[in-house]
Amino acid sequence: MKSHIQKHLTSYKEKYKNRGRLLISCPDKPGIVAAVSTFLHEHGANIVESSQHSTNHEGGMFFIRFEFECEDLLAKEVKLEESFKKIADTFSMNWQFTYAHNLKRTAIFVSKEPHCLLELLWAWESGDLMTDIAVVVSNHEDAREVVESFGIPFKHIPATKDIRQEAEAKQLQVLKDYNIDVIILARYMQILTPTFVAENPYRIINIHHSFLPAFIGARPYERAYQRGVKLIGATSHYVTDDLDEGPIIEQDIERVNHRDDADDLKKKGRLIERTVLARAVKWHLEDRILVHENRTIVFN
Template sequence: MPSLVRPSAERARLLISCADRPGVVATVTRLLFEHGANVVDSDQHTEPDDLRFFMRLEFDLPGLAERLGALEEAFAPVAERFGMQWRLIPAARVKRMALFVSKQDHCLQELLWLWKKGELMADIPLVVSNHPDAREVVAPFGIPLHHVPVTADTKAQAEAATLELMRAHQVDLVVLARYMQILSGDFIASFGGPIINIHHSFLPAFVGANPYAQAHSRGVKLIGATAHYVTAELDAGPIIEQDVHRVGHRDAVADLVRIGRRVERTVLARAVSWHLEDRVLPHGNKTVVFS
C-alpha cells in the first residue's frame, strides 16, 4: 500500500449548516477556544436564496482522540440551539473508497495514480467492474478487482452481490469512474453512503447515453464534464465540479471523445479529492464547495 500524507492526529474538521443568524460564528469559535482548540482554517458562506449558513472549520486539539467525545457532547446543545446540521470529523480518519469502472479506464487510471502518489486521502480496498478489461490496469496497484457481470436479466442479483462487497469491505464512498451501468434506486438507498459519478457532458445538457454524439449533432463549441452525487434521478444529483474545453466545426465525434477524456479525469479527480477532504456540503440539489 502506498504511503499517504495524512493530517495530524490532532486535527479535526467541523462542518455546519443552519439558518443564518447573528452569533453562530462567535458561539462556535468560543466553544472551541474554551476546550483548548486552535482554529487553523475557516471558511463560510450564506446562501442568499434561503439565508442558509454554511461553515467549515479546521482546528487542532491536543489529545483529540481522547477528547473528541467530550467536545461532541459540549457542542450538541449549541447545535440544538441554532438548529444545526453538523459533523465533527478527525482529519486523519481515512475514508474507504470503492471504484466502479466498465471498459474505459482513463478516469480509473487517474484516480489510482493520484492515490499511489499520496494525493488522494483514501483507502481503496477494491475495484468493481462489469467487465474484466481493467484487471491489468488495477493489478500493479495491489488492489483486487471484482468482476461482477451485469445483464438486464441479472441486474438485481449483480447489485445484491455488489452491495455485499461494499459491506464486507466497509466502504464509505463509491466513485463511478465511467461505470456504464445505471444504479437502481434500491442500490442507492441500500448503500446509504455518497456515490460520485462523472458524466461526460456539461450537465444539465445532454443527459443519458452518447452525450458527445448529441453535442456533435448540435454543433456545440464547448464540451465539458460534470462530477455529481448520484441520486435516483439519472444525471440529476447535486453537482460538485464541472469544466469545459473549446471545440470546433472540424472536430468529429471521435475528437470530442478524445478531448473529453482529459476533462473527465481532471473533473472527477477534483471532486473526489474535495469530498475526501470534507469540503463539499450538499444543499438541496446544489452543493457548497469550500476552497
C-alpha cells in the first residue's frame, strides 16, 4: 500500500512543482491587490486562483489567498520571499508563501475509536490528502496493525490524566523527531495542556463530536440524547487553550429522531465526524484557512 501512496504523492509533487500559494492578512487599504498581483506578475508567477475577503467590522481587515504557477519555482523561492518583504512592510502584512511540492508533515493522534483515522488514511490513499503522514501517536495499541499496514510508524504513548506531563513530553519529542507541521486529533480523547498547545499554535486540528458551541466538553451524544435534539453535529476546529473554543473550520449535521438512543447518535455521528474532519484537514493542507479573532476565513 505504501508504494501506491508514494506514487500519488510523487506524481503530485511533480505535477505541482511550480505551484505556490501566498496568504496575506493586513489592515484594509487601497492598492493591495494591484501591488501584490503586479509583484507576482513581475516575478513570473501566473495567478491561477485567488480569493479575497475584507470586512468593515473590526477596523477593516483584508485577507487574500493567491495560488500561482511559476516556472522554475524551486530556484526562485528564496528570492521571491526576500523581494516580497518590501510590499509586506508597506501594507503591514502577515504573510506566508507555501509551496505545493513541499508537503506538510502530519502526525495523527488517535485513541480507541478508529473511524476518523481510517477516513484520513483512506482519503490519503485515494490521493485526496496531499501530505506526508509521518507518524501516528496513540494512547492505545488498537490502531497499530492498520497504521503499520500503510507503512506509517505507530507510537504507543500511554496517556492519562495522571501522567499527562510525561506523556506530552514524549509526544513533543516525537513531533520533533518527525519534524511535524500539523497535528490532527482524530478522536484523541485526552486533554492537551496549555504548554503543549502553546508549542503548536494553529497547527492542531481537532474534531469535536457535537455542533459547537452546543455540548462543549465530555459525552456530547449522551447530552444530545437527553436534550432530545433532532439533529446531531460535528465540528472541526483549531485547538487553543480554551477547551472546544478554538476557531471553527467546518461543521456539519445529520438528522436523528426519537427512535435513536445515545448509542445510535454515536454511530450516526461517526459518519459526519470523519467527513467534517477530512474536509478541515484538506483545506488546511491546501493553505486555504486564515484565522482572525477566533474565526476562520476558509477560501474553499
